[in-house]
Amino acid sequence: MPRHLPPLNALKAFEAAARSESFTRAAEELCVTQGAVSHQVKLLEATLGIKLFSRDRQQLAITEAGREYLNVVRDALDRIAAGTDRLVQRQNAGVLTVSTSPDFAAKWLVYRLGRFAEAHPGIDLRVSATMHHVDFAREDVDVAVRHGDGNWGGLDAVRLCTEQLFPVCSPKLMSGRNRIAKPSDLLKFPLLHLDDWKAWSKWFDAAGVVDADIRHGTALNRASMLIDAAIDGQGVALARTTLAAWDLINGRLVRPFNLSLKLSRTYWVVCPKATSMKPKIKTFRDWLLAEAAEDTRRLKTLHL
Numbered sequence: 001m002p003r004h005l006p007p008l009n010a011l012k013a014f015e016a017a018a019r020s021e022s023f024t025r026a027a028e029e030l031c032v033t034q035g036a037v038s039h040q041v042k043l044l045e046a047t048l049g050i051k052l053f054s055r056d057r058q059q060l061a062i063t064e065a066g067r068e069y070l071n072v073v074r075d076a077l078d079r080i081a082a083g084t085d086r087l088v089q090r091q092n093a094g095v096l097t098v099s100t101s102p103d104f105a106a107k108w109l110v111y112r113l114g115r116f117a118e119a120h121p122g123i124d125l126r127v128s129a130t131m132h133h134v135d136f137a138r139e140d141v142d143v144a145v146r147h148g149d150g151n152w153g154g155l156d157a158v159r160l161c162t163e164q165l166f167p168v169c170s171p172k173l174m175s176g177r178n179r180i181a182k183p184s185d186l187l188k189f190p191l192l193h194l195d196d197w198k199a200w201s202k203w204f205d206a207a208g209v210v211d212a213d214i215r216h217g218t219a220l221n222r223a224s225m226l227i228d229a230a231i232d233g234q235g236v237a238l239a240r241t242t243l244a245a246w247d248l249i250n251g252r253l254v255r256p257f258n259l260s261l262k263l264s265r266t267y268w269v270v271c272p273k274a275t276s277m278k279p280k281i282k283t284f285r286d287w288l289l290a291e292a293a294e295d296t297r298r299l300k301t302l303h304l
Contacts, residue, residue, distance in 0.1 A: 006047050011073050013040035014052060018062050018070040096280050097126040100145040104267065105129040106224040107243040109145070112291055119287070123280050136272045143271040143281050145288070150268045156276035158285060160267040161292040163241045165199060166260035168253040170233040180236075180256045183207035190217035190235030192226050199238050199261070207259055227253070242267055245295040248302060255302075 016026035017037055027034040045052050052066035062070065100109060105127060113125065128134075134141045136155070150157045167186060174180055178188050183204065191200055197214050204212040217235050220226045223243055230237040231252045239253075240263065247253040269285045276282070 006044050007040075010040040010044040010047070011077070013037045014044050014066075015070065015073050015077060017041055017060070018052070018066055019074075021060050021062060023060060094122075094280065095124045095126055096143070096284055097128065097141045098143055098145070098284070099128045099130060099134040099139075099141045101131060101147060102129040103222060103224040103243055104145055104147070107227060108246065111246050115291075116284075116287055120283060123283065125284075142275070142278075143269065143284060146268050146270050148265055148268065150266075152268075152270060154273065155270050156273045157268045157270045158289070160269055160288060161242055161296065163263045163266040164260035165203070165238050165240055165263055166244075166255055167203065167236050167257060168227065168230050168239045168244050168248070168255055169236045170231060171251065171254050172233055173236070174254055174256060183257060183259070184209050184212070186236050186256070187212060187214070192217050192229050192235045192237040193219055194221065194223065194226065195219070202261055203238060203259070206261065207257070241299070242292075242295075245299060249295065249298050 012030065013026060013032075013036070016029050017023055020026055020029075023034045023037045023041070027037045030037065041052065048069075050065050050069075051063055052069060054061045054063055098109075106129070109127065113127075116123075116125065128141065133146065133152075134144050136144075145160065146152070146157075150159060169180070169189070173189060178185075180186060180188075187209075191197075191214055193200060200214045201212075204214060218229065220229065223240065226237045227239050227244060227247060229235065230239070231247060236256075244253055248255065269288055271281055271285075
């Protein structure tokens, strides 16, 4: 059976006016004109066929019928408000499954998970570190952090940060007899690298070091391993901004020189467009962006 309900705006206007026994104060509360409140109350009285207020010499007084109806309306509006709050909280809570690369998980995300859990105790994170790009249609994943150009058809992609590539090393390499003072001094130490020497070759060319003998040092197949080896003092590594940020900020790594190579690819927060504004996904994305922005701010304060 269909419900026969008065207009919601009329009920809101009546409740506010009855509570304060003033159209003026009700209008201020609802951010409308006094005339609008009066019109809505008259509409409600006409709909019900009952006089809710008596108007005598510019004074407003609620009638006995109006006082009885106020209890009904206030209870209904309170229930709607409470139910809405519960619904929003449920949508903003529960399990959130995140897919990301092993490097990003190990060198960026894992250090910050405690802060997220403290700020958002209602969201239970599940982090899956994998090299393959998740298929949102077939896998139980809510959001992913991907490295690339941001061009993934059908998905909502928000850039996490901009990135550069630069040398990093342990602070202990910056002092002592073999301390690093100029770009060519990097050649005194093993040059840690990934699959090939191209990145080192580009950096030394940009630094003006010609005929550099760069083919010495350990090859590692994960950027996170490269950074950890540099922290341990095993040599100098070329690192991306995002993956090196935590260790630079906390003093485990230093940049011996400001010179860096620009990178076109970076990290993106990715999810299906249909779910991009789901409360718990938006909360997590906003948190990621805030953390990345704070990294950028703090990195700018570091000096060589």
